[in-house]
Amino acid sequence: MSRAVMRCWSLIIFQLMFVLYDTVYAPVAILVLALKSEVSRPVGREALLVATLWGVIGLAAWLAVRENHLRCFLELYALGVVPLVGIVLMQLRFVAALVLSAGGMVIVISVALSVSMPYAHMDFAIVFVFMAFCLFSLIASFRIEFSARHAYLMTSIDQLRLQDVESRNAELQEMACLDPLTQLYNRRHLIEVLKQHHGDAQQAKNGVSASHPVPPLPCLALMMMDVDHFKAFNDHYGHVPGDNCLYQIAQALQETLDREKGAGIAGALEGKEAALASVVRFGGEEFTALVAVRDLEHAHSLAEAMRYAVKSLKLPHRESELGVVTVSVGLCVIPLSRLLEGEGMEDEMTRDMAVETLLSRWVDQADKGLYRAKRHGRNRTCVQRGNGHGKVRAQASDDLRDGLHDGLDDERQAAQQGERQNAQHDEQKAESPDHRPPMGGAGLS
Ligand SMILES: Nc1nc2c(ncn2[C@@H]2O[C@H](COP(=O)(O)OP(=O)(O)OP(=O)(O)O)[C@@H](O)[C@H]2O)c(=O)[nH]1
Incomplete structure (x- = not known):
């Protein structure tokens, strides 16, 4: 088979892969995200979400390694959006966000190390952009979680104080109505x-x-x-x-x-x-x-x-x-x-x-x-x-x-x-x- 035919087939498969990525995996991922509320335990829901997002990152990385094509490498720049969506939009808790980011980093660094990029330092740039996305998302997650926990704590303290005041009031009222002798x-x-x-x-x-x-x-x-x-x-x-x-x-x-x-x-x-x-x-x-x-x-x-x-x-x-x-x-x-x-x-x-x-x-x-x-x-x-x-x-x-x-x-x-x-x-x-x-x-x- 001539090189031209090979290249043509390769392009077709490549396109098919992207079609698969966009038309199959994305709807599957969306379906998984929609169904995650069916999982009763929060840890189970988070594990499902992290696994799905790792799948999205992994599939894009595999396509890039498989095809070794400029367009694939350009797609890798945008991979940082995946942890951003998971952490900020889907509000993963900080620990789960950390696990997602760490896994994502391992995948992206592996790709950067295993293929030779068409431009110098492109691999560093891809890793750096992904890392920046992860870092900002993690900071956002930490701050959101901190303020949510703080608000929860304040509400709980207020409730406890209210209960305490109510029970003291009841005691005082009882005492005010009781004859000590x-x-x-x-x-x-x-x-x-x-x-x-x-x-x-x-x-x-x-x-x-x-x-x-x-x-x-x-x-x-x-x-x-x-x-x-x-x-x-x-x-x-x-x-x-x-x-x-x-x-x-x-x-x-x-x-x-x-x-x-x-x-x-x-x-x-x-x-x-x-x-x-x-x-x-x-x-x-x-x-x-x-x-x-x-x-x-x-x-x-x-x-x-x-x-x-x-x-x-x-x-x-x-x-x-x-x-x-x-x-x-x-x-x-x-x-x-x-x-x-x-x-x-x-x-x-x-x-x-x-x-x-x-x-x-x-x-x-x-x-x-x-x-x-x-x-x-x-x-x-x-x-x-x-x-x-x-x-x-x-x-x-x-x-x-x-x-x-x-x-x-x-x-x-x-x-x-x-x-x-x-x-x-x-x-x-x-x-x-x-x-x-x-x-x-x-x-x-
Ligand atoms: N030990 C004690 N005595 C009390 C107490 N409260 C009132 N007293 C006394 O109860 C007495 C009531 O006296 P009086 O109102 O004159 O009536 P009484 O001697 O019981 O005469 P009658 O009611 O007419 O049968 C007073 O000496 C009060 O000091 C108390 O808490 N303890």
Whole structure:
């Protein structure tokens, strides 16, 4: 075969190779790049990308070696675009970019060393241009990755700080609502509980929803419980035993309420209502409970169970009629619907203030019951009826309507005696009925 024919064939093959390179390998490479997102692991995706780009560089280099033609060598100048596309456009991570560049360099240097170029120093120029592309691409990759990592780090730090602040806030809020001596909530908690009952009442008014599949109990009971003759207890036994006595009373009251929530004499409280029912230390030697109830009798049973629990502690009290520490209870029961009076106040602040005012009014009402319990000889529960009880009042038994007492003969006797003894003490207190700070934000401890 003549040299001319050989040359002609060679040119045809060469052209075919380029056709193959441009029409086969390039679409295959594009397809591989498109499919790389199907590979789940990032390392796998990067390995696929690096291998494909090495293939592109390798094929171009092989064509140049095979044909040893000027046009092929000129193509080698542009090979630096391949790592540039991979590193900057496809955003290979720095380590993968380094591997791609190193592999590419090995291929290009091998070509430069293995063939004799038509011009002097052309091999150096090809290697140098490729190296420059790789270097700039690597610098770009490093800077992009650095700023991405920095931004990620800053965001993570901000998130951690936010979580920390949120958990501290929650802790502080919890601490602000907890009484350190008894570990009960303080009266700030009462407002929160009443707001939640307000939410329930609103839901009930709007109809039973998926989040509240059962309607809430129709009434709320507010119980004010005050330790009898506690000043005398302090004076006789001392302040530290007085603190210990308050702690034990607090535990007994909370345990009783917890028990009643489960399967008490008045029937179980369920779900959210049980979660909301808790005893709070209202201040000094006074405790309060705000509980959802069915009716007045239900409320009275709970109040009596708590009063009895304190008496059953049998904490000695020389100045008390029964010789043990007792509490008096003032009780008022409010229909849940009363919480919605004055509705239409859209903004939260006005609504919260209204809830606080209502609570303050109900506390005063229960306090009147407590005052009566004290006057009638202590260690008893007295119901204080207010205006608008409606259904609740209708459900009250005669006994309850007349001012409730525990009905135990021995206690009644002691109470009558106690009433006489304490008449003087009560009158002194009656002269200063505002011995308690007002409810609401400013007055809360
Ligand atoms: N140890 C102790 N005593 C307290 C605490 N808070 C209030 N007290 C005392 O509780 C007493 C309450 O006295 P009073 O309000 O006169 O009432 P009382 O003696 O219990 O009489 P009645 O309530 O009418 O039965 C005061 O002597 C207060 O000092 C406390 O945290 N610890």
